[in-house]
Amino acid sequence: MSEPWWISVIKAGVIINLVLLTFAYTTLLERKLLARMQLRFGPNRAGPYGLLQPIADLIKLVRKESFFPTAAIDTPYILAPVVSAFTALAAFAVIPFGNGWNIWRYHVNGVVANVPISLILVFALGSIGIYGFIVGGWASESKYSLLGSMRTCAQLVSYEVSLALSVLGVVITAGSLSLVDIVHNQAHSLWYVVPQAVGFLVFLISGVAETSRAPFDLPEAEQELVAGYHTEYSGMRWGLFQMAEYVNMITLSGLAITLFLGGWHFPFAHGVDFLGPLWFFLKLLVLLFVFIWLRATLPRLRYDQLMSFGWKILLPVATLNALVTALVVVWA
Amino acid sequence: MANVLVWAVWIVAAFSCLASGIAVVSFSNPFYSAPALIGNLASLAVLYLLLSAEFVAAGQVLVYAGAVMVMFLFVTAYLGGRADAPWAGGPTWQQFGAVLAAGAILVEVIVVIGLKAGGRLSHEARIDSGFGSPHRIGRVFLTDHLLAFEITSIVLLVAAVGSVILGAHSRRSDTTGDLVHSEEAGARP
Numbered sequence: 001m002s003e004p005w006w007i008s009v010i011k012a013g014v015i016i017n018l019v020l021l022t023f024a025y026t027t028l029l030e031r032k033l034l035a036r037m038q039l040r041f042g043p044n045r046a047g048p049y050g051l052l053q054p055i056a057d058l059i060k061l062v063r064k065e066s067f068f069p070t071a072a073i074d075t076p077y078i079l080a081p082v083v084s085a086f087t088a089l090a091a092f093a094v095i096p097f098g099n100g101w102n103i104w105r106y107h108v109n110g111v112v113a114n115v116p117i118s119l120i121l122v123f124a125l126g127s128i129g130i131y132g133f134i135v136g137g138w139a140s141e142s143k144y145s146l147l148g149s150m151r152t153c154a155q156l157v158s159y160e161v162s163l164a165l166s167v168l169g170v171v172i173t174a175g176s177l178s179l180v181d182i183v184h185n186q187a188h189s190l191w192y193v194v195p196q197a198v199g200f201l202v203f204l205i206s207g208v209a210e211t212s213r214a215p216f217d218l219p220e221a222e223q224e225l226v227a228g229y230h231t232e233y234s235g236m237r238w239g240l241f242q243m244a245e246y247v248n249m250i251t252l253s254g255l256a257i258t259l260f261l262g263g264w265h266f267p268f269a270h271g272v273d274f275l276g277p278l279w280f281f282l283k284l285l286v287l288l289f290v291f292i293w294l295r296a297t298l299p300r301l302r303y304d305q306l307m308s309f310g311w312k313i314l315l316p317v318a319t320l321n322a323l324v325t326a327l328v329v330v331w332a
Numbered sequence: 333m334a335n336v337l338v339w340a341v342w343i344v345a346a347f348s349c350l351a352s353g354i355a356v357v358s359f360s361n362p363f364y365s366a367p368a369l370i371g372n373l374a375s376l377a378v379l380y381l382l383l384s385a386e387f388v389a390a391g392q393v394l395v396y397a398g399a400v401m402v403m404f405l406f407v408t409a410y411l412g413g414r415a416d417a418p419w420a421g422g423p424t425w426q427q428f429g430a431v432l433a434a435g436a437i438l439v440e441v442i443v444v445i446g447l448k449a450g451g452r453l454s455h456e457a458r459i460d461s462g463f464g465s466p467h468r469i470g471r472v473f474l475t476d477h478l479l480a481f482e483i484t485s486i487v488l489l490v491a492a493v494g495s496v497i498l499g500a501h502s503r504r505s506d507t508t509g510d511l512v513h514s515e516e517a518g519a520r521p
Contacts, residue, residue: 120390127398
């Protein structure tokens with residue numbers, strides 16, 4: 001159903017702000033959870049229970065002087081974090097978070113942009129976002145930055161293949177590339193996580209690698225590379241890179257929910273479809289918790305382990321999953 | 333209103349396509365040429381969008397602007413400033429040949445526009461809502477163009493196997509690399 005263009009604009013503004021708020025509080029959630037898992041308290045000074053910590057961090061980052069290496073190449077150095085942050089935020093536009101509502105005379109869709117090829121669009125934006133990391137590391141004119149961006153590049157390209165292949169099973173089962181259709185198909189059937197359990201596992205693992213989170217955080221292994229591609233960045237430019245990483249994590253969790261976990265549906269709650277965003281947000285919290293939990297639990301992989309795992313285990317498993325799904329769909 | 337918007341987007345996309353194309357060949361530093369080529373591919377994707385080919389546009393961004401160009405950037409960043417050494421000018425017959433080929437293509441484009449412009453370009457093609465959708469493209473691939481599709485997939489498979497074999501061959505002949513690996517393994521407690 002179509003809606004006036006100004007509703008889309010308002011909705012886009014609201015969603016961007018909500019995603020940024022989620023990003024800010026994911027950093028707090030991460031620090032708190034990591035601290036609890038390591039028998040510490042975590043940040044607890046700014047506001048009650050440390051709840052104002054992200055706001056304090058933001059004010060600090062904005063007010064901080066942005067240092068600039070003299071050898072850095074100006075334009076790419078400044079544009080790189082912008083590209084990464086923009087593509088990360090733009091990808092969230094196609095993730096459906098509700099069934100749509102009739103407010104007064106208008107119908108409001110439960111997604112910012114309903115495009116028929118939304119799944120490919122998410123991957124396309126993700127592949128453009130890599131440029132921010134590579135160009136930023138190269139333009140800093142620093143060895144650590146360059147090494148970090150080389151690692152980022154190799155890792156993201158390797159795991160992007162498995163990520164794309166792992167969702168092929170869902171696409172074949174649903175018969176559509178539109179995320180809205182995929183969610184609707186899961187309304188009255190089993191969520192795709194059950195028939196596509198292997199696909200979900202591959203998606204989750206390569207998703208962790210795509211967002212450079214532990215145990216796949218080699219691009220910014222602080223013991224070896226200082227901080228990877230953003231070593232020479234400070235202030236809000238560094239903040240934009242950090243934002244891109246966390247928003248990518250949120251978008252990827254949203255994609256996992258949409259593809260495998262029923263989207264904004266909830267079992268036995270068909271009468272209250274208007275609560276879709278709530279269910280979506282609860283599922284998002286669970287997945288974000290898993291991301292943080294993995295970081296607290298698993299040690300970092302060695303580089304050759306990372307590459308052989310991606311190419312020799314994940315890729316064949318994802319390919320087999322897609323093939324078997326195709327055979328089952330054709331014969332059943 | 334909508335027509336004006338289409339024209340505005342077309343003009344912006346077409347001119348950025350031309351400008352980034354010129355930028356690709358005129359930058360001396362390959363690390364600037366690569367982003368210009370990405371811009372070129374992206375503006376081509378916008379032109380595809382205007383032609384109702386959403387799937388092709390997304391595929392263009394995903395495969396060419398995304399995956400392929402990452403490799404270009406990776407190699408140029410890896411080689412650093414040495415990357416532009418083999419192309420410092422080039423022999424004159426190559427330059428002459430390139431200009432000749434470009435001129436031939438330009439003449440061809442002008443001739444085609446001149447032949448087709450006799451009333452046929454102003455017709456709007458009749459397209460339905462399913463035009464350019466993945467369903468339609470997949471159907472065409474697996475019925476009318478099955479042979480080309482399969483041959484392409486075999487060529488790609490051969491290329492993948494070939495690159496694996498070449499990589500394995502260079503690793504076997506690289507004895508100094510093996511020496512370093514064994515030393516590292518020995519040094520580890």
